[in-house]
Amino acid sequence: MTDQTIETKSRTNHVALPTGTLVLMIDHGPEISELCDFAARANPKRGFLVVSKVLGRHVPARPVHIRATMDAIAATLSADLPQPVVFLGMAETATALGQGVYAAFQARNPSVSSAYLQTSRQQVRGTDPITKFEEGHSHATSHLVQIADPAIIRKVKDARTLVVIDDECSTGNTFVSAVRSMLGVMKELRQIETCCITDWSGGDYLADMPYPARRHSILSGWMEWHASNPAQQSHQLPEGSNGAGIAPPTGMRSRCGLLAPEAADRVHVHCQPGERILVLGDGEHSYEALRIAEEIEAQGGIAAVQSITRTPAMVGHAMRSRSTFTDAYGSGAPTFLYNILAHDPDRVIIAAELVGNQAAEAASAMQELGRNVPVQVVLCQYRDEE
Template identity: 35%
Template sequence: MTMVAPSSTLQRIELPTGTLELRIDSGATGVDELLGFAARANAKRGFLFLSKVLGKHWPASPRAMLAVHERLAATVPPVDGPVLFIAMAETAIGLGQGVFEAWLRAHPAQQALFLYTTRYRVGAGPLIEFAEAHSHAPRQFLHEPTDPALHALFMAARTVVMVDDEASTGNTFVNLAAACQRLNPGIERVHLATITNFMGPAAPGELDARFGLPATIGALVDGQFTFAQGPLPPDQGAAQRFEHDADRGASSAFGRLGIDHAVQAPTALATRLAGEFAPGSRVLVLGTGEFMHASTLLGAALQARGVDVVVQSTTRSPILTWGAVGHALSFPDNYGEGIANYLYNVAPGQYDHVLLCFETAPGPALFALADTLRARLFHFQSEDHVEEVPVR
């Protein structure tokens, strides 16, 4: 017989792809606000813990997202020396950058560097490759900073903080930490900051041995799960077509090559847009793929000006329409990989205004999506240069 702590809660979720059994040991009182369940169109893993505060698969309030960033930043233990923050693509890029910026606000005298993993090459600098084995797109990359000052900060880092929406096995974190250590043997400790930690109650005591370093974890929800695979989902086709020398138009300005400061919010743009919207208008600020955080900052600036706004992003993740996913759109990706991208829980006409934000050059895929959603297009060319692109 399995003994359950009095404070634990048990859930059994029957998905189209199998049966998920979940035990929540801490954070249960807020779990419904943080988490939903979905079925992946992925034979490697048939379930998804769908976060409601990432602004990815679910429309999220920018204010609620920023509050989560603050809470996770507060889990980082006191540290000496520079800190390297790494966010995990693609789902947690915005989360990780927000946690990094919240930590900077709380520790203005300390040095820190932010990078995020990616599935695109930017420039000709060296790449660190590692695997996310259960992913639909398993190859991930981390760019070494090419700016000398940022590279020196990378090499001086003594603590690595890795940020993701979920920790289930921890294997991807271990793979990435080992890759970073090979470049910077001076790394002394690891901290994991996740919305949900489902590695189980024994995991914290095992982290030091797994990483070969002192390691800690901070999460808003802790527990564990089992999943019994059911019928395999239909094949959704390739979710990744990496070509080593292909330029996909991904920007170097927002964190792929390193950044040591908070990204500027487009406040002038927010002020102009807020003045254009009729009172009571419902607004969606929509990021694209790995481009998430700058659009979130636009949403937060609009919300601060009284606009009824939510934030979300397109994704390459194939998810079935079930559970926390009530609607799905499929369309070509704007990075030109030739793979399907998706938008969940957004139907055409659902919002009065849709602001489609992107980092790549505008092209047919973006114009087609803008037409479907009756959206306006905003090209973020740098932190302080955002251009509205006329919709043809």
């Protein structure tokens, strides 16, 4: 397998992958290499993966770059949006991004009536989903939207603007599915805003929205995908990829709606100046990993953020290594961690709602790659908003 090839001419990029070729045309934003890389998906539905460098999921990202990305997206949203405004972060990849954009928007516009929701692949006991929808191309297609607090339910029902946040947009079909699924609850909805880091749709999906819609991204353009390897395209997803797990009773409250950004009850993480620490989120639970990384850097440490994920990708190109984990939520879905040594960590910290086999599996993964790095699990627990 050869390394990925990116040729740039007049803002047109060709990305050669084992599963095919991406042709990317940029009409707005920085060079692609500043924001993302690429890999081949182990998924018969879609053979490519846009690998963000500023998200903190598949490749290590510094917390300052992640926060800057969140703030840059929030800055594109008007303070004059019809209120109340509801933000919806997309599981699993964009749950931290969504909450971070919401936090940045609230900080900029404290007087705006707003709430934050996220989709989830984990069920919260005692809470019935207000809606469900499917993401056709994904390895995990089913999204649940759950709300526990009656005050948040009322705000959602009264909301006039819906802001949907994902990490990237290829066709916009997921944005459309999410919005349509919310219509049964959001009877007063009048305005739709979609947000992502990179948008390759050309904006064609906006015509399919039920209400006026605007799109926001740091980079935008068009994408063409030319599949080339039938053997790779026929790769089957592992059984259980779409399995739903169970969220713990003390799990993050963003699964059931927030009126302010959340923070976990957990131990304070100490570090030495200059210590290189990789902080891992676990699936949807990734916003607290960013907060831990910021805590480390405030002490002079050198932190980076990544996450254990369901995303099935092939080793090569942006994915220098792949390690397999057991899903702590009991879904049976296979989970992975890519590029575990790319930050060259002195220590690994896993921010977890549930303590399972993460530490042993992370240590084993690094040993297989020839490194013996200490691993610490930080249990993160959450309380209902008061």
